[in-house]
Amino acid sequence: MTTSSTPYAALLNQLRRESPLIHCITNYVAMNFAANTLLAAGASPAMVHAPEEAGEFARLAGAVTINIGTLSSHWLEGMHAAAQAANESGKPWVLDPVAHFATAFRRKAVQALLAQQPTVIRGNASEIMALAGDASSGRGVDSGDSVERAETSAMVLAQRTRAVVAVTGKVDFVTDGKHSLRVAGGSAWMPKVTAMGCSLTCLIGGFVAVAPTAPLIATASALACFGVAGSYAAQQACGPGSFAWRFIDALAALDGNTLQAQAQVAAA
Template sequence: MTPAVVSSLGELLDHVRRQSPLVQCITNYVAMNYAANTLLAAGASPAMVHAAEEAGEFAGVASAVTINIGTLSSPWLDGMRAAAKVANENGKPWVLDPVAHFATAFRRHAVQELLAFKPTVIRGNASEIMALAGDASTGRGVDSGDSVERAETSALVLARRTSSVVAVTGAVDFVTDGHRSARIAGGSEWMPKVTAMGCALTGLVGAFVAVAPATPWEATISALACFSVAGTQAARESSGPGSFAWRFIDTLAALNGDGLQAQAQVTPG
């Protein structure tokens, strides 16, 4: 175990399991099933509610909202705006996953609209975070062409500009609120080979900030550490991305607070 930056890593996982927060996940249809199973394995209650006719109303009863623009369309964007608006107005935590936001004008405009509703956490890969901060990146579609290390300065700038916690995820994750930073190691080389892993992580961050809305930096670190520990454990028995995908869900379901606290690899940034 590395020295703990957040002493309550395991405690927050136990809170998620006890409270089973209702997390509204507006995510892409490629990711829905795996993201929902990830939240269930962690003890949260996922709700894939995205229609504009009900997304805002549902955000009023959800414990947290997560928005992923992976398979963006105008009707889905209407639902995203409605949910983010209600979350912002009611002081509820919400998480933005700006998938490939730099790829098209439609995505760029959509993300700027959503940023106006002040997300609690922004989670993305290095290229997404760099581009969102206004820096040049080498991303292609949903794939990052940049290292997490190269995106750290961009993340700090973006966090200060938006007053959001910014999480850059990759081989070693980086999380900052613009003042404090931490790195989270672990996981598996199979993770980038499984569709929806990043999208599922966004949902998990939503579950953790739901039970700790006053401390989103700590909650985000805890969620990423939980994901990394489960990935490290699942990889030991996996022979490829297919077996890793289901073993990850089983491993996450079996992880408890003590196990997370003991195995998390979190260091100051």
């Protein structure tokens, strides 16, 4: 599968035309940057996590994204309510299992969320390897493993959960267990900016909202958007601070034709 045969331009244009409401349950560290990322891409973010309203709100949204970065029992209730409501209303939802292997609380929480059958799972190599039951070298939120080492784990996890699994890093890998893609691009500054990965999870939610029946291509499109915008932002960035705001600007300026021409996606 190559960039010439996949509808990246059409999906980005559709995202901007429809401006889907994306229900984001994400961590305190990521909320602002994630919301700005979705706005720059053309979607409409909403940060709603209270269990008293999360389920009701999820039914209104085009997609739900769940990130366990700053996990608490109260937030976990809201996550389950939102995931259940998304499933019941036929809405896609994305799971970001941040550092799920770090504590018993996180391990138990992520297994319960997996049972709610996410549409997409996005994580770094160590997170995906551990989620598949393989030994990893992760430390907290940081990956100690390469994307290449996690590819088999990702395929196994995708087959087991029937979810699309995205492993993000220097070159991203995304698979539905049968078909796999690699997505290049981005910048070495990305790991130095807090909430880049969390924001990518929310952007995946935006793309699967407009292409719910094609989650593999939707996920690859979000990864490609991130990669192209990151590459442009890095051209004039002096460091992680200037890269962060230039990335938002680059994402907002990105058009479908540029994405189609610059996306670095290849069959794995």
